[in-house]
Amino acid sequence: MKRKNLQLYFIMGTENTKQREPLAILEEALQAGITMFQFREKGPKALTGQAYEKFANDCQKLCQQYHVPFIVNDDVDLAIRLKADGIHIGQDDLHVSIVREKIGDMLLGISVHSDAELQVALQYGADYVGIGPIFATRSKDDANAPSGTAFLQQVRSQHPELPIVAIGGIDNSNAHTVFNAGADGVAVISAICESNDIQLTVLNFKETFHS
Numbered sequence: 001m002k003r004k005n006l007q008l009y010f011i012m013g014t015e016n017t018k019q020r021e022p023l024a025i026l027e028e029a030l031q032a033g034i035t036m037f038q039f040r041e042k043g044p045k046a047l048t049g050q051a052y053e054k055f056a057n058d059c060q061k062l063c064q065q066y067h068v069p070f071i072v073n074d075d076v077d078l079a080i081r082l083k084a085d086g087i088h089i090g091q092d093d094l095h096v097s098i099v100r101e102k103i104g105d106m107l108l109g110i111s112v113h114s115d116a117e118l119q120v121a122l123q124y125g126a127d128y129v130g131i132g133p134i135f136a137t138r139s140k141d142d143a144n145a146p147s148g149t150a151f152l153q154q155v156r157s158q159h160p161e162l163p164i165v166a167i168g169g170i171d172n173s174n175a176h177t178v179f180n181a182g183a184d185g186v187a188v189i190s191a192i193c194e195s196n197d198i199q200l201t202v203l204n205f206k207e208t209f210h211s
Helices: 022-032 049-065 076-082 096-103 115-123 150-158 175-180 198-210
Strands: 008-012 036-039 070-073 086-089 107-112 128-131 164-167 185-188
Touching (some): 008 022, 008 198, 022 036, 022 049, 022 198, 036 049, 049 070, 049 076, 076 086, 076 096, 107 115, 175 185, 175 198, 185 198
Parallel strands (some): 008 036, 036 070, 107 128, 128 164
């Protein structure tokens, strides 16, 4: 796991893209320089069946074209079928011990919100952890209350080598706060999906993590 791959971690599904074609948004983001992509197809109008699998496959092909790691959210069987680069799970998904056994040495990312959850993630060889929501988010109806950067700072202090990505309400205006707190990168949904100029948005994020 290269920590720099987490710098600008884009998460997207068809429910996040509103009027624009999802694959067009993904390709524009890849061209602009995102460093990792997570396929997260959830919500009341999410694709299912063959359409779901085809969309995942199309996203993966684009990521391969731009040499960007392709991560699947939650769906272990899909990740294995597609030979994805990795999988990301939350606390309500399949237990990390089962996921690690199923995926072998595939990248494993886990969302953690407490020290107890962090210890379990580390026990089963998480390659990186996601911490958040740092700020209020509109992209997930079931998101926890915003936590600020205190837990992020604590984890960074205790585990200086652990790859950490922060998520939740992060945009160009507040990303510097997250990097200053010790995150290796930021995971974003709406900041890119709702951007009128993805190239500029990505450039602004890049300036933040190089400053």
